Amino acid sequence: MSNEKTIEIDIPGLLGRMPLFSALAPEDLARLAAATRERRLHKGERLFQRGDAPKGFFLVVWGQVKLAFTSAQGNEKVVEILGPLQSFGEAVMFLDQPYPVLGEALADTLLLHIGSAAVFGLIEEDPRFARKLLAGMSIRLHTMVRDVESYALRSSTQRVIGYLLQLAEGVPCAPGAGLGAVSVELPTSKQVIASRLSLTPETLSRIFHELSSMGLIEVQGKLIRIHDAARLAAHE
Amino acid sequence: MSNEKTIEIDIPGLLGRMPLFSALAPEDLARLAAATRERRLHKGERLFQRGDAPKGFFLVVWGQVKLAFTSAQGNEKVVEILGPLQSFGEAVMFLDQPYPVLGEALADTLLLHIGSAAVFGLIEEDPRFARKLLAGMSIRLHTMVRDVESYALRSSTQRVIGYLLQLAEGVPCAPGAGLGAVSVELPTSKQVIASRLSLTPETLSRIFHELSSMGLIEVQGKLIRIHDAARLAAHE
DNA sequence: AGATGGGCTTAACCATGATCAATGTAAGTA
DNA sequence: TACTTACATTGATCATGGTTAAGCCCATCT
Numbered sequence: 001m002s003n004e005k006t007i008e009i010d011i012p013g014l015l016g017r018m019p020l021f022s023a024l025a026p027e028d029l030a031r032l033a034a035a036t037r038e039r040r041l042h043k044g045e046r047l048f049q050r051g052d053a054p055k056g057f058f059l060v061v062w063g064q065v066k067l068a069f070t071s072a073q074g075n076e077k078v079v080e081i082l083g084p085l086q087s088f089g090e091a092v093m094f095l096d097q098p099y100p101v102l103g104e105a106l107a108d109t110l111l112l113h114i115g116s117a118a119v120f121g122l123i124e125e126d127p128r129f130a131r132k133l134l135a136g137m138s139i140r141l142h143t144m145v146r147d148v149e150s151y152a153l154r155s156s157t158q159r160v161i162g163y164l165l166q167l168a169e170g171v172p173c174a175p176g177a178g179l180g181a182v183s184v185e186l187p188t189s190k191q192v193i194a195s196r197l198s199l200t201p202e203t204l205s206r207i208f209h210e211l212s213s214m215g216l217i218e219v220q221g222k223l224i225r226i227h228d229a230a231r232l233a234a235h236e
Numbered sequence: 237m238s239n240e241k242t243i244e245i246d247i248p249g250l251l252g253r254m255p256l257f258s259a260l261a262p263e264d265l266a267r268l269a270a271a272t273r274e275r276r277l278h279k280g281e282r283l284f285q286r287g288d289a290p291k292g293f294f295l296v297v298w299g300q301v302k303l304a305f306t307s308a309q310g311n312e313k314v315v316e317i318l319g320p321l322q323s324f325g326e327a328v329m330f331l332d333q334p335y336p337v338l339g340e341a342l343a344d345t346l347l348l349h350i351g352s353a354a355v356f357g358l359i360e361e362d363p364r365f366a367r368k369l370l371a372g373m374s375i376r377l378h379t380m381v382r383d384v385e386s387y388a389l390r391s392s393t394q395r396v397i398g399y400l401l402q403l404a405e406g407v408p409c410a411p412g413a414g415l416g417a418v419s420v421e422l423p424t425s426k427q428v429i430a431s432r433l434s435l436t437p438e439t440l441s442r443i444f445h446e447l448s449s450m451g452l453i454e455v456q457g458k459l460i461r462i463h464d465a466a467r468l469a470a471h472e
Numbered sequence: 473a474g475a476t477g478g479g480c481t482t483a484a485c486c487a488t489g490a491t492c493a494a495t496g497t498a499a500g501t502a
Numbered sequence: 503t504a505c506t507t508a509c510a511t512t513g514a515t516c517a518t519g520g521t522t523a524a525g526c527c528c529a530t531c532t
Binding site for chain 1 (some may be wrong): 305307311313315326327328330331333336337356359360361363366367369370371373374375376377378380381382383384385387388389390434
């Protein structure tokens with residue numbers, strides 16, 4: 001019973017819980033489910049390489065996946081870190097081009113893979129689904145554009161601050177503490193986060209140290225206490 | 237007759253020539269045309285500011301537009317340079333959020349503005365249109381991801397080389413010259429191109445100088461002769 | 473022709489963040 | 503518990519590309 005291989009998953013139920021498919025009729029959900037395969041990954045396992053041909057797109061049920069480039073010199077740049085309820089690979093599926101990035105599990109992960117034919121079929125029939133897809137890709141594009149902005153116009157410290165504040169969004173302020181005091185947890189290792197922010201781990205470490213010594217934050221492993229979000233945001 | 241204000245434009249005809257709408261039925265084209273307004277811009281004129289609310293998206297008929305960020309310090313980062321047959325603003329229209337960038341004409345320009353209601357209506361009715369939109373946004377996203385790759389993993393020289401080779405794509409080799417010899421023309425001023433590549437004009441100038449002195453290219457104003465594309469590509 | 477101005481180039485200097493190297497720390501394994 | 507390994511930190515040094523400033527070239531205007 002405790003063997004993870006024996007855990008049965010309810011594919012239509014999981015699909016229905018994803019924002020992308022939440023408005024779908026039960027029969028559509030069933031058809032989608034027929035084109036869906038589960039995929040389990042162990043931490044560190046590769047999902048696809050740059051150059052592989054996509055056959056659909058992925059949904060994260062639980063766990064965590066990174067999308068990244070590697071350069072000829074062996075450097076890696078993490079483009080995106082994806083967690084539960086997020087999807088990826090739609091764009092590359094529409095273009096019918098090989099993956100430009102690699103995908104790898106950052107933790108043990110359960111994915112759903114939805115075959116492209118089913119997606120295209122659904123677009124034909126349900127314009128609301130098409131609109132949701134368009135909205136989802138718009139968000140992704142928007143995020144990407146904002147990333148480009150930070151790489152181009154902001155210092156490394158500003159990028160780290162921006163990232164922390166983004167993590168803090170939606171997280172309630174610490175009870176009993178000062179206004180604007182929040183605790184956030186880094187979703188993964190500092191090296192991966194550094195790469196996501198286009199920094200070296202060394203630089204990230206130094207920035208955390210500096211922000212700590214200014215009394216703006218407190219770092220305990222993956223847990224970061226933001227003492228005053230407004231003051232942190234104002235720091236340049 | 238020679239006054240540009242008097243030039244009548246054939247909106248359905250122009251729309252039909254855009255890849256995005258090329259497969260549309262004449263009656264759909266007519267309905268779209270009813271929601272389309274032309275917009276003429278002089279060189280340097282602002283189309284929208286960061287923060288403005290989008291009411292549709294734009295198609296470039298002729299001329300050139302840049303999308304850019306500005307930082308508090310007055311620095312500018314050009315995200316995209318758009319020419320004829322290209323569209324922009326779709327994503328931000330779907331999200332119904334203010335523009336994250338500013339749009340400005342780099343030359344005298346004719347745009348078509350397509351109202352969002354008509355776009356949404358067409359999505360409801362023609363799934364092929366939805367697919368084209370999705371494909372277009374996928375291309376944009378893909379381009380953006382590749383941009384992030386070059387900012388993160390490539391040196392300024394490599395970015396310039398990549399840009400030149402991209403310009404050279406589809407351009408025939410110079411007749412009578414060596415294999416791989418191509419001439420390309422920079423689509424706009426070097427300052428704007430520098431910003432697009434996340435460089436200062438000074439750095440771009442130095443890189444052009446260096447590549448010239450290595451015999452890889454020859455720069456005459458906006459005209460750049462690539463002597464040997466393969467050798468240029470191999471240069472690191 | 474001369475003047476104005478924008479775009480471009482050049483050179484000297486500087487700062488940010490990367491690289492290299494060593495050490496420290498925490499988590500998992502025998 | 504000691505051992506291993508991956509992750510994280512710290513310090514010293516270095517290089518890339520930005521900054522500042524000056525001058526140049528060319529187009530345009532009067």
